[in-house]
Amino acid sequence: MEERRNQELQHHQQQNKEEEEEEMVCLDGSFFINDDYKLTNFTFGSQQIQLFCLHSASTDFDLTGQLVWPGAMLLNDYLSKNVEMLQGCSVIELGSGVGITGILCSEFCHKFVLTDHNEEVLKIINKNIKLHSCSEDTSPTSHGLVAELLEWGNKDQVNEILQKHPGGFDFILGADIYILISSIPPLFDTVNRLLRARDGRKCKFILAYVSRAKTMDSMIITEASKHQIHLKEVVGTRTIVGNLEGVIFETTLE
Template sequence: MDSNKFGKLQQQFLCCYPVNKMAWSTLELPLELEAQRALIAATCGHPLNQRYPVRRSYQEAFVKRLMHLLKDHEELHDDIYDSLCGQLAKATIDASTTTAASQYAYKHYMLLPDKYITLRESTSFVSEGTTGLCTWEAALVLADYLLAHPSLLQGKNVLELGAGAGLLGILLKQPALQLPVGQVLITDGSAACVQLMRENIALNFDSDPSDAATPQCAQLRWHEISQFPWSQYAAPDLLLAADVIYDDTQFSALLEALDAIYELRGNRCEMLLASTVRNVDTVHEFMQQLEQHRYQVTPCANVSACASHFCRDHTAAVQIVCIKR
């Protein structure tokens, strides 16, 4: 059977796209037993999922939804039942053991056919005192924007603030993409996030973590910006940040950090900031504070849904702005 027949569902499954929004309409019902087997092999049975499994509850929801779609079929392939029973058995184990390992799972973001970024992420939105242990929508939107405008990266040393699980930095250094970027330094104020970024870099690169071919990572607390060892890294030309302005109590520290970095570079740098618009007033307040700090803010056009490299919810309003001084 054509391995690409279930390509869209496979891509969505591996990155844990919401089950109720998946491309179920691409299935040509009724599904013969061999097609059922092939679908399970392309999703739950995918080699990446076998080695680095996505969230157990997600796999269970996926199989249950599939069984509901096939409820009028006379026969279901044994692999479907085996997948569901396997997840239910793991659920029983998870319920009896609360370990750090069970609080994490994997997601796989497809860049090219058979080329994925694999990230270990928290199964909870808030964990270990931070929201940064999983990838948020704005990071995917900013990733799409950079892939659509690679000239923005030409010879640039990149610094990411609030990098979380590390998707953007890992993306920029992917050999298969051959993006024209210089050094990539991904930072976060949370020690747990920095440790997770290190693990994710190791998952995606075979070379030494200190090699220039991989992203570098470091802890950077915005309110301690003056203590950061800038001499150990290349001077940044392009700053990136995604979903970092949802909390207005952090505005002062973030602006302090931006002022210090722009001053360090003699204002010869710029920033791309992507924000999911959860509260219009919060976003507007930060934009006003940027202007008060003498920054010029220019809106950027988002990449269209049809050109997106990622499975993401395009109904979510995400704003990208370019910040210069």
């Protein structure tokens, strides 16, 4: 009798499991992606630009680059006031998102390399590069802009970029590029490699930093110091971005 009850219980559990599996909805990756980009206007000083971006994030946390973050607004405001600093220079940006900084700088930089680790984000970067291309030139290198895949800490990808752009860069830019604490060590490993690629010539790292947590604040400083990178606050740049405090850091290797 006991054995029969056990068999009936197992049969009932199996039926429930099969019913649950039938009710499950299988979702592919596209479910988490919102690509309903809106053409949006931005003004920085006397410069006005348009680009495609989202006004709210995708479900996938990895797609944060589809938005224009406060740090990018802070960085672009700073660069628009210091155009002469980047005049004719070669620049690489880490975590370019939709490409708003590269598009702003394309008028006065000799070369601007936008990077991101996410293929979906690279699509919108290239879409915005094409938007700002001349009608007779729709290549992904228009106006000195080019998009490259780069996951921080990936030596092979860094080396591949440096092979395409020998001699390194005059400037490395970054804005709001430390969303996860786990991303900070590989970020500064990549910055360190790019800074050292100049063969004795100076390369400057400019970081638009928006403070979101005290733990993040201290870890940024600590990790930079491990690579002999001293983050120096640019006087007069500390400001409130939205409801958060932001500041511009500039650094070269110690």
